[in-house]
Amino acid sequence: MAALTPPAALRAMFDAAVAAADPMRVIPAALPPRPGGRVVVVGAGKASARMAEAVEAAWGPCEGLVITRYGYGRPCRGIEIVEAAHPVPDAAGVAATRRMLDLLASLGEDDFVLALISGGGSALLCAPVPGLTLAEKQAVTTALLASGAPIDRINTLRKHLSAVKGGQLAAAAWPARMLALVISDVPGDDLAFIASGPTVGDGSTVEEARAVLARYGIAVPEVVRAALSQGSGVLAPGDARLARTETRIVAAPSQSLAAAAEVARAAGCEVRLLGDAIEGEAAVQGAGQAALARQIAATRRAGDPPVVLLSGGECTVTLAGADGRGGPNAEFTLAALLALDGAPGIWAIACDTDGVDGAEEVAGALIGPATLAAAAARGLDARAALARHDAHGFFGAAGAQVVTGPTLTNVNDFRAVLIV
Template identity: 70%
Template sequence: MDPRADPAAFLRAVFDRAVAVADPMRSLAAHLPPRPEGRVVVVGAGKASARMAEAVEAAWGRCEGLVITRYGHARPCKGIEVVEAAHPVPDQAGARATLRMLDLLGGLGESDFVLALISGGASALLCAPSTGVTLADKQAVNAALLASGAPIGSMNTVRKHLSRVKGGRLAAAAWPARMLALMISDVPGDDPAFIGSGPTVGDATTPSDARAILDRWRITVPDSVARALHEGGGVVPPGDARLSRAENRVIAAPAQSLAAAADLAQAAGCAVEILGDALEGEARHVAATQARLVLDRQAERRPGDPPLLILSGGELTVTRRGDGVGGPNAEFCLALAIALDGAPGIHALACDTDGVDGAAEVAGAVIGPDTLALATADAASLALASNDSHTLFRRIHAQIVTGPTLTNVNDFRAILIL
């Protein structure tokens, strides 16, 4: 594919390649041991968990178990039950399924084996609030964190200390059974303790850490939440004996997807620069920084240079300033278009690899030199001010809509300089 012939189609192709290599049907089987003798129970949560369960049964045959995924992300399984629930704010369906999962694990013994399938989205889908905290209280805190602009690591720290299943407590519930947790990473740095809020990984943070995060982001919480964070006891510390039989393994990560995208681009004749797979920050600020970098790279180019593709991953955030419909990837694209101000020969795409940018059923957006002209500069500025990027890109037919991709290795950004 010649990137010059159709830049938008080329960018979509490299994004699709990044998603494809993270598909559990391609990546999971290599990490499965032979099926253990005795009782095997499969549990899991996340936007990719149903696809992961499908991949497990393709390799092992019919299995017993329960996984929780986002509405619309279910897959047909032979024996593993798939429950759909809400994301990014938990709902009653997720709460009921989580309690059933804990009950399923509660009676296991040393000779039993648990396979845990964890991917991004598990933080909301695994929902068992701390004693005294209601689902409504948990929903309010989740919604406030999502609107605050806090980084994902900070959000997960708070979630862990308000949960009976996160921060190692899922593994503790299965003890003394042996557990293997297979994970698809959607967090910067691929730390298993932060993937899905680490339900199978010990955690060294404290309730005071969670309280400090709430103070830092000026989040007011219900009295029940304040009491739970004062009393503590929300996580299992590293080294706890109940974690001694649990192994955690990341099977797909953003770096692998960026490398696959780079390979495709190089085969198409592009030079490639990868800025990293763990970028964080406010979407509009990261966009402004990358716009300056791109314009510098463009100024350095000489006649005959190949197209340059600049790739990055990570998880950006949005601080809610208005009541529009948007997400961090679309907001990145909108802020980038404004900062580039119609510079010729520059095209870009930013999408969430799970197909859901923010809470909208839209993966992200694509921009080019004509984006501001199509939208008008005033409309673009207004949309950015009100966090209404999805609405603007829908109007100019620049949205990327994939439907559920059944995997989740975080944000994907590609900027093409021709």
């Protein structure tokens, strides 16, 4: 392992994945020269304040307003940074979104808007459709997050209950010219679903939004169904109000996995990329990757290089009334821990690149051959913890959590399984 222990090697891969998506690294190359005339910077997401900081490092102080998660603010000289709640929106996010829309409404065709969008923007950009209160929007969001629905379905419903998603942020700026720079946190990098696509059109329908409620058994107040029955302001992809908006992805999960792969190869590992868009139940994916690792371990011969399995995407946890706190990365790792059952020579890490797994201020967990037995010696029951979706509680007690604090970026889940 080129002088690195397996845990150190896994952590180095994760750190490289995060660093590859640092806005201070990716934003400068994506910026055009600062336009003349009035320039306004807006944005939302867990990486947006860091993106704003990078913009001002290149362009100098700018007018604007960016909304980020509590604890993710950065010092800016001109752009106002507002912190609000994520993943369930709050009044601070609603008030800041209203001010952002008012700011954009003041612009004309000679003005320029730079929009900075990243994962987390769906909660942070919050403008409920008329007739829907914040409390009702919060109830829908909470039910969606517990339902196990994939992010594209969640955001389909969100945008049809919003006055800012689905291209409506760009429409608010019309006829000004807009460039949107985006850090992707969704499988497949579909712009329509990153932060619920505030600067791009969307082909989904209100009927599809209603189908999400039915498919995942989400109980909502009647006022929510009434809001959907009235249609929504989501823009079709060819809407004329999008004609002066350009949207570009500047960082994505594939780039972060490539950076992690470089670290792994430098440590002497054979790298096997399983994909950057893996979805599904976290526990199922964790058990599956553990089974694959055991198969690889069983066929290894003396002198073979270590093998690392790298993957990204966005797994889900269906809470279904359980008393645990969820967290797909921790749940993935706990399921893998049980499936490995102390198998020698196999370590794994799973972390969210934003430093927050689910709603917990924990990135994820790192396990090895001795983790399960050590936890049992402390009186911890891994199987019971998995059943109640309390992987965070388990790993906290076991001392196996990975805690980074705010990473100031967000390119979704990172997973690495190392076989030595």
